[in-house]
Amino acid sequence: MALRLYNTRTRAVEPFVPIERGKASVYVCGMTPSFHPHLGHARTFLTFDLLCRHLRAQGYAVTYVQNVTDIDDRIIDRSHIEGVPWTDVVARYLGEYEWCATRLGLAQPDVSPRATDEMHGIIAFVQELIDKGAAYETTDGVYFAVESFPSYGQLSRRNIDELRAGERIAVREEKRDPLDFALWKKAKPKEPTWPSPWGPGRPGWHIECSEMCRHYLGGQFDIHGGAADLVFPHHENEVAQTEKVTGLHPMANFWVHAGLLQVDGQKMSKSLGNFIPLKTFLEQHSAAAIRYLFLQTGYRKPSNFTPAALEAAAKGLRGLYSDLESLRSMASQHAASADAVNTPEFDAYLDDDLNTSGAVGWLQKTVRDKRLQAAQRSAAEQAAAAAETVAKADRCLAILGLPLTEHAAGLTAAPGTMALTESQRAALQALVDGSGGFELDDAKLIERVVARRNAERASKNFAESDKLRAELLKAGVVVRDSTSGTEWSFNGSS
RNA sequence: GGCGACAUAGCCAAGUGGUAAGGCAGGGGUCUGCAAAACCCCCAUCCCCAGUUCGAAUCUGGGUGUCGCCUCCA
Incomplete structure (x- = not known):
């Protein structure tokens, strides 16, 4: 059995075949630190954390890149609102994210590049697009010419003509096509700038990801991830930029998108008043419980967060841990032989497009059944059987990112x-x-x-x-x- | 309006052709001074209609509903 993943690019579940045998290159769109990270961010990054853990458990040498877009319109807006330098905004919210990531037990990315550290590459990338006739300069910036990339819209399955029809009245008269998007924005008053062949300015959204992907993973790589709301326009634009420059298709073999989190049946947003800041949440609730809750839902489905569901998840996990503790004490000093520690059933669930829900169900049932069985046996047999189950469960829990030792304490009571x-x-x-x-x-x-x-x-x-x-x-x-x-x-x- | 996703018990949620995993909640019982924990037992025919098939939650068509994207978004 090998990993099969749903690929947004082909709209089908396909066998994962890496470009380079035994290796997996993964790029995930990370934070734009312009405001408090929220619970939805947790779901997305937990999803890719799990993907990496599973890939590694399957023996892949994973290179996981998760970027930080640390310059962006919203960051600048935020600095004006808060009356602080934009760098302070970035430091504050990125710091908040990192605190949360640690708390959630997210594995550190192998590389977490920041847009502002990649300016040379970004500018070079834009220049290459201009040289290839895929971009043009206007009085306020440099734009990508969508017309130059015939397969524009393929990833998100959009009809370009319909997009044009629905486009609002073009504000930028200089744009040749309403769909053209900014690669470089020329400086406006009170904005941070970097020097470029087109004068001082800053990158547009999308270009930084194209550059970082190419820089760290090459013109083609295995998996590009992000939340579902990024499919259009962000990922569509990334594809256009990258494939135009490299001439290679596809940019990423697999496009994997995590479903969006809803709160009380609605999209989470500041205006709806159901915005859940992640740090506050994690200060009040167990990180393991929220992780377990997300694992109970397929990563692609929209997930509706409710306090009741969280409570149920916490109790479910606590029960699992409790069963495991019983087994552990039965096992006593007995150690399972290392080669007995494999869990083909569990792995098969994860191989099936990360069926965490099924995997967790299997684990719950197995631990419980084994515990009951072990209790029936003689002391000697009991220790051996329990030790084996404990070792297997530990392996599963490690892949799920829910190791007992780290999280048990946090479950009994919130700090x-x-x-x-x-x-x-x-x-x-x-x-x-x-x-x-x-x-x-x-x-x-x-x-x-x-x-x-x-x-x-x-x-x-x-x-x-x-x-x-x-x-x-x-x-x-x-x-x-x-x-x-x-x-x-x-x-x-x- | 365009595109898409989803619809399984009180709740969360697996299951893509052979008679419904798991968790939470609930009911009954054992145990306990009581309670808790633990243990045993019980608790759905899969949104609706029409098809295909020996057989469908699973396939097809038509409905209904919810949500998302189309503008910034993880």
């Missing part, structure tokens, strides 16, 4: 809910007053209350112990009794 409020403290304090310390930290305080409750239980004073449990619950603390003692935890939403 913001880990502490008692003043009133909760006061209430619990009152229950253990007379015991001395009023400088107890939260954990110590809770443990005192739990201890008191256990004392009541020991003396069969159940009415009192239940009252204490209720008090703890009011403070967001859940207690669980077992033969080995009483445990407690915050019941913060994940």
Whole structure:
């Protein structure tokens, strides 16, 4: 079984055949740091993170390039709005993205080039287009002549004539064709500029990706990714620019697009008021839970985010982890032999156009079944069987980007809910007053209350112990009794 | 208006010709001082209509609905 991927270029699921055996070159359109990264960004980059993890697990040497478009109209607009230099805007929002990427466990791209570091290449690229007669200069910039590229519209399946018909009244009278788009924008007042053969200015959108693709991956490479909303015009324009310059087709063998995230059944946007800033979100919720939630949905489908779905995902993942912990303790010191660690069924799901939903379902079922089976066996057999399952599950979870050790803690409670409020403290304090310390930290305080409750239980004073449990619950603390003692935890939403 | 995607149980969601994975929620039971956890059992015929086929959630045609793109967007 080998990887098959849906290819936007051909509108079909096709076997992935790399240009160079054993290698995979991947370019993904990254951030334009002009505003807060949002939950939709997370879905897109998580998708390609998974693709890379799977490719690597299958033995491919992956070169993953994810660019940063750090100069753009919106960045300039934002700097005017905030009254700060455009470089500050970039630093702020890019920093925010990087914080989120770390939190989400996104693998570092092998290269993350920035448009402003590629100016020479970009300018050269534009010049090549002019030399080839595919671009022309006007008083305000340099434009790509769509007419020079007959297959324009192929990737996004647009009809050029219909596009022209629908085009709004051309503002730029100098444009030869309303569809022509800017490669280089000549300087306007209060805008950052770079010197060029056409005078000071800056690149248009699209050109930076064409240049970076060519620079880092060559005129043709394996996979070009991005979110579905980039198919037109961004990727269409990239194709036109690149193929015009290189004369090679296709620019990328596979075009892979991640479905857009919706919130409450609607597109996420600032104007609709359902914009979910990623950093805020990750400060309040488990990164593993959102990752798991996205994995439960096919990457190409539109995904509708709801708090209920997140909650369900967090619980589902927690259950999986819990089963795995049980298996781990059964396995004890027993180690699985390395060659036993393969998961063909799981791999087959991912090979099938990244069927993460099926893969996760298989993992859930397998871990659960194996746990139940192991429990039936003799101690010796049990350890061996459990160790093998644990090793396999660990492998799957690593590919999914959900390693147990890193994420388990974050699932039981969100960071913001880990502490008692003043009133909760006061209430619990009152229950253990007379015991001395009023400088107890939260954990110590809770443990005192739990201890008191256990004392009541020991003396069969159940009415009192239940009252204490209720008090703890009011403070967001859940207690669980077992033969080995009483445990407690915050019941913060994940 | 043009192009496209999607429509499976209360919710999320796999499954592309042979009688519906998984998760969450829910119901019943075992266990427990109670509760939690755990364990056992139960819970859909796949938007509608008409076709093709021995057989369709899966193919074809026609509807209906939701969403997206066509302007900046991950």
